[in-house]
Amino acid sequence: MRKILSGVLVIAVSAVTLGSVRGVSEAGTSSALRWEACPADVASPDLECTTVRVPLDYRSPEGRQIDIAVSRLPSKDPSQRRGVLLTNPGGPGGGGLSYPGLLVNPVFPEPLPQSVRDRYDVIGFDPRGVGHSAPVTCDYTPEQIARLNLPYPGNPADVLKDAEIAETIARQCASSETAGMLPYITTANTARDMDRIREALGEPKISYLGASYGTYLGAVYTTLFPSRSDRIVLDSNLGPGGYDHTAFQRLALGMEQRFPDFAKFAAANPQYGLGVTPEQVRAKYFELAARLEKTPVQGIDGSLFRGATFDLLYTDVGFTTLAAIWQALDTGRPVPPAPPPGNPDNSLSSRLHVLCGDSSWPRSVRGYQRDVALYRMKYPLIGAAAANIGPCAFWPAPIERPVRIGDRGPSNVLMVQNLRDPGTPLAGARELRKAFGDRARMVTADQGGHGAYGLFARNTCVNDTVTTFLTTGQRPHRDVACAAAPGK
Template structure:
């Protein structure tokens, strides 16, 4: 079995003067959502935005947006734009997804909840790199490099992908798919909805998008929630290398889970389960089982630890591989977005969002260091990406997240997040300065609000969104009883 795992990671503000958007034209015409997006009450539409925001009257592209309207005009405050992460993830159906996660009625009363596919993604001028099936399944996280030759091999593969992106039928969009451009699209959405300000709820990569938006448009930002935070530069070299320590910090939760359940046969102590990880990875490096090699095993473990609810399936996969049996398979996703587009749009964004080292030797060094420091997954996060061979420059230089603006940002963060660890969130917190407060939940996994079980953290975010009440100081929410 192969599964795609996406995560769901700078320079100074642009020197060029970007023309402000013109007066709002007519807003979107709301209609039925596509069948694969439809949820009760969710309506969909489109707006046009400039391909190049420096030329607002030039070529336009179309963004797909959705709205779950408040049914309580007396309590409605405005609009809450949302982003589920990525970059490269579709967000058109995310308002419905938040309802499935039990978004409180008080929040639904307070806002029209807005979803959208960012530029280059899904139904918003989708981009491609003409990726082969094998390239698609390599996904958005580099493979674990066992030695220097693995880095060199992946460098060749990465260069090929970068060349394909540069020759693809959407190569004209290469300079224009970036977080800065998407943040400016968000302000066009605000304008099209005839709102003076917007609020925002973003997860994972969405934290970088929200931080860039509120840096560019502090006076148009209302209440900004950033959940599971990347470093201020987004999914840059620093953010990528945090995958190694992230998994090391999170893995003991799974080790305790598996050790307490002898039916999986993975060891009766956390130490034994940890040893089993390295044993299985080494065996699969030499002899794959049922389509799993060592890299896919490590990647599946990393991705499964995003949620506590996935631990039983992960333990069952380990047991199957350990006994040379077919691993259980997950239900196929019915998402409208193709895997090829998800991976391609991810690359377009992260390669424009920061300057990646060009020298293969720098990756050889970093992989060697991180393989020793974080042996479970460090040699994946530090490995080379196609960005090292990218052929174009972004139309707008990456935005440096800053602390100028109103005190209207709340960060939510788990202490043991494998993908966006607390250490990165603390960097984001410092970058936003007195604009921000952070609520930290003593729990594992990727995602706090509505996803984790910590009532203190969930209530803190709900109160901020509905009343504007924010902790006077950073808040730590202790672990909730099981």
């Protein structure tokens, strides 16, 4: 569930039954893949890339085909190699071609262990509609891009204005040069693409490591193709409905649960001048938001301030940047600009295609106005933004029913989850765990942030459990509760 971060503030994301398309990739034929150098924007010299042809519409497998860009970090130990580990970093709207290289980058505190690299060819791919895989567009304007994903309405009139903007964006998506792809950029179809990748690689099964939105993608894959699923790891989990209307509203809950971690950090570092107690830091948040709403600074209004604060709660590493931004805004110092965010039109467009194409969203503007008023009171940090209207309210109805995650299939799913995750709160993870039944075990960590395994996560309990599962297949007999890592 990664968001596109504010370019100003951040320094450094007719219905078809499932049975009619389940297993359609069995009709395909394997062919030798041609591995070559990756595109120039894939900054990892150890990766090699190829493309896999897949149907745009799996109901018509012989119809229009699109290319899915795939990357590979090969195992260098044939004696230990088990198979392939497909990966997804989250989104929707995020590319995954570079992700294997990111996972093993030694710049991170906890890169993917060598024992896992030896067992698998680590596979990345840009999901359909994203990056190098038939990218879609909604012809976003710079003004629309600047609003990003969490515009904060101050009153019912703002919701009405946001509805007009959202309807315009939905019309742009439906009339763009890629509009013919709009019904087919969905999680279920991306899962089917994954099985075509498996087939093209000549593998009987795939293992999988998915984070954030990638947990829903993995859950859908192992539901559609349970017999082809080997070891499935889902990190920072959405509920069984995926990134639907409920999940979006839960961002408000996630921020409320996570914010106290930052408030403690800021209070313990008085050099930032944000308060000497967590309560004072929280008060400073509302003071700055109100001040910026009346008088924006360097183009930063209250809505952008709230959204950027939410973004930088995803990791503890972001706390120092966030505190410095608050300090600059509070004292009138300049806020250094962030580097360009790549292709925001494609990221935002493909994100919308998945969010709106996976499930139906409410369409009543008055209903959103009521929700905004309720969430502003219940979750004052960012609740009004999480409950606000968006383009999905004006999207064509999905052509396929949502995939129902259930307990049919092998017991080969390991879920990992921080207790205070702003982007995918614990409530959704618990619902997914219940839906999986005995198929899954869940490991929770008593800490905050988005991402419990590897990279920034230094929780030995979580990391060892996941690595053991990926390398040996041994999974806990019951759910596990891990204490916070030292210093958390």
